[in-house]
Amino acid sequence: MTTQPIDRFLDYKSPEGGCNTGDFVEVPLGPRKVLGVIWGVGEGRFDPSKIRAVSRVLDVPPMGQDMREFLVRSAEYTLTPLSQMVRLATRAPGLFNPPSMRKIFRMGTGTPDRMTPAREKVLAVLEDYGDMSFTLKELADMAGVTSSVVKGLAKQGAVREEDTPRDVPFPLLRHDFSGVALEGDQNGAALELREGVADRAYSTVLLKGVTGSGKTEVYLEAVAECLRLGRQALVLLPEIALTAEFLTRVEKRFGAKPAEWHSGVTMTERRRVWRMVGAGGAELVVGARSALFLPFRDLGLIVVDEEHDTSYKQEEGVLYSARDMAVLRATYCAAEVVLASATPSLETWANAEAGKYKRLDLSSRFGEAQLPEMRAIDMRSEKLASNHWISPTLKAAVQMRVDAGEQALLFINRRGYAPTTLCRACGEQIGCDFCDARMVEHRFQKRLVCHQCGETKPMPIECPSCKVEGKLAPVGPGVERLAEEVTELFPDARVAVLSSDLFSSARALKEQIVSIAQGGADIVIGTQLVAKGHNFPNLTLVGVIDADLGLQGSDLRAAERSFQLMRQVSGRAGRAAKKGTALLQTFQPEHPVIRAILSGEEEQFWRAEAAERMEAGVPPYGRMAGIVLSSTDIQEVFDLGGEMARLDGPLRAIGAQVFGPAPAPIARVRGRHRVRLLVKAPKNVPLQKALTKWIAQFKIPNTLRLSVDIDPQNFF
Ligand code: ADP
Ligand code: ZN
Secondary structure (H helix, E strand, O other): OOOEEOOOOOOOEOOOOOOOOOOEEEEEEOOEEEEEEOOOOOOOOOOHHHOOEOOEEOOOOOOOHHHHHHHHHHHHHHOOOHHHHHHHOOOOOOOOOOOOEEEEEEEOOOOOOOOOHHHHHHHHHHHHOOOOOEOHHHHHHHHOOOHHHHHHHHHOOOEEEEEEEOOOOOOOOOOOOOOOOOOOHHHHHHHHHHHHHHOOOOEEEEEEEOOOOOHHHHHHHHHHHHHHOOOEEEEEOOOHHHHHHHHHHHHHHHOOOOEEEOOOOOHHHHHHHHHHHHHOOOOEEEEOHHHHHOOOOOEEEEEEEOOOOHHHEOOOOOOOEHHHHHHHHHHHHOOEEEEEEOOOOHHHHHHHHOOOOEEEEEOOOOOOOOOOEEEEEEHHHOOOOOOOOOOHHHHHHHHHHHHOOOEEEEEOOOOOOEOEEEEOOOOOEOEOOOOOOEEEEEOOOOEEEEOOOOOEEEOOOEOOOOOOEOOEEEEOOOHHHHHHHHHHHOOOOOEEEEOHHHOOOHHHHHHHHHHHHOOOOOEEEEOHHHHOOOOOOOEEEEEEOOOOOOOOOOOOOHHHHHHHHHHHHHOOOOOOOOOOEEEEEEOOOOOHHHHHHHHOOHHHHHHHHHHHHHHHOOOOOOEEEEEEEEEOOHHHHHHHHHHHHHOOHHHHOOOOEEEEEEEEEEEEEOOEEEEEEEEEEOOOOOHHHHHHHHHHOOOOOOOOEEEEEEOOOOOO
16 A cells, blocks of 8 residues: 555544544545645535545644644745645655664673774763664764674674664754854854844844855854754755765764755655654754755754755745745744855845844854955956867966965866857757757767756767768867866876766765865866865865856846855865965956955945845845746647736736746747746735736646746746
């Protein structure tokens, strides 16, 4: 029997023994058994004697009222059916199967035949933790020994081995296990965050500080306070590859690893996390955005690290921003939210300006580390051979670092070998058969790849259009092509390429990052993957190949994104004792964004950007919603789109405007034609209600998909 979560509201008779609001239950649905949550007393639409009864109430804590309110409100906000929100909150496989068994280890009564340093370490951990038990891996990891050492001790009874249900609590964290001595403005910030947690009331704080200023150390103080109070804490991170480093830090600070929740976690472990979060056996969860929907029993703190990161916006299924939902959730459970970033989103910056969020600044890097010196390389006066992208000035700077035994990073935000493949005979650019996107050559995989839908095909020999052979040529640089140039310019240097698609697994990527940090490469070439918080102590130069990329384009957030990315990448240089330099290759050094990056006058940049958005009435000073209609039938989408634009009464009633229909920037994805409408509204109007009324006017055929994206981040 497979039990699947139910996806709508249904009426059932309560089971023998009754049930309560919030209970997780198994109910019959046709021939199947499915699971659901009791949402309340029925409205008396059905005669109880005629409907089926709940099969059983499951043996897990009921969904709390705060969680139910949060789901209702987030469903209203994102215009998602409540049942779909509930599904997000029950997404753990085999949640309701009877627990399976596993082996755990605790202090035994026997004496080992002989002591070795490794054995002593194991016994010391057990002694240290009194009556606690561990899985084999946990115990071995904590003692820093191999699992065979633990097994050896178990054989002799010095360690006791037991079978227990698999979903065991996570090791206890100790809020005062160890800590660093905070310095300067770290002290004040940590104190404020601790007080915020101790207040047991909702608040949101922007923790702003350059990379390396100690934001993590400071928010770990808030976690410590939360643990001390016996409440639970959640830390959201944008990137799985970062988790390992973070877990180690948590272990150093609190004496054990926290629970993990992201796509790399096994199914059994997810189930354990879900259950333990509800039962109170997990004090701290580190995870990706969906961790927000875990059934925390008493959540007292949510940290959103790198809060500006675009991966916090879920772009498929339920469209939500984890940053905004974190704030919403916190209001229902009286928790503190910490939004940490070196380059906050304009939304958050504006909320702090308006006094809705508190703001704490860490103004300098910790210890000796200094901010890198930033300079532009004016590409208009550099001489480059054709199909080369590294200017003589940048080349000389890289050579200097390599000679000094330091590391240099070259940043280019383009995956693959070349962004375009062009036929030199007929001018054809090779595109995807299913999307309106160009195929990108990936020489490493010897294939063309569509970055939109993932479709791949072998590199053709003849042009698909004019059939002439041998005329297809790459145009422009991608990370792989840049690597070729680097090898040519620096034949003796060790070169590493960091691009998400060059690694078969998150683990392989992690290993490469560790190896680079330990000095395993002289020159690192990377895509935006490298912008995200990795620590390379020996890195002293960052060269940005094309700082202008991202300044073009009509995207509302182009300038903001470009600013954030450049600052983050530049922040990779000089994180340890050595001073770093960042060089930006640009054709427009006088562009306001480039100037703001170079001068480091961030507040000025944000104020200018804010003024422009206010003028245009766009977020965060106005509201937006993106509507995408898609169908295999192009006429159908344009017909409905046109009708929607005409019948805009409910929107006009709140002062909102509709733009479109227009082909979406990517007008075809996986064979479906896409049309976009954009709704712009003033800030404090009931946008969602108006949208619902507006959309309800239309009959939407089954063949057509309509999705509404509230506060869209991307326009594709
Ligand atoms: P951020 O999160 O702002 O990038 P981190 O908290 O990661 O900064 O700090 C950068 C580095 O400096 C880390 O290795 C961290 O352990 C160290 N560090 C920061 N503050 C202190 C302190 N007060 N004492 C000791 N080490 C610190
Ligand atoms: Zn495609």
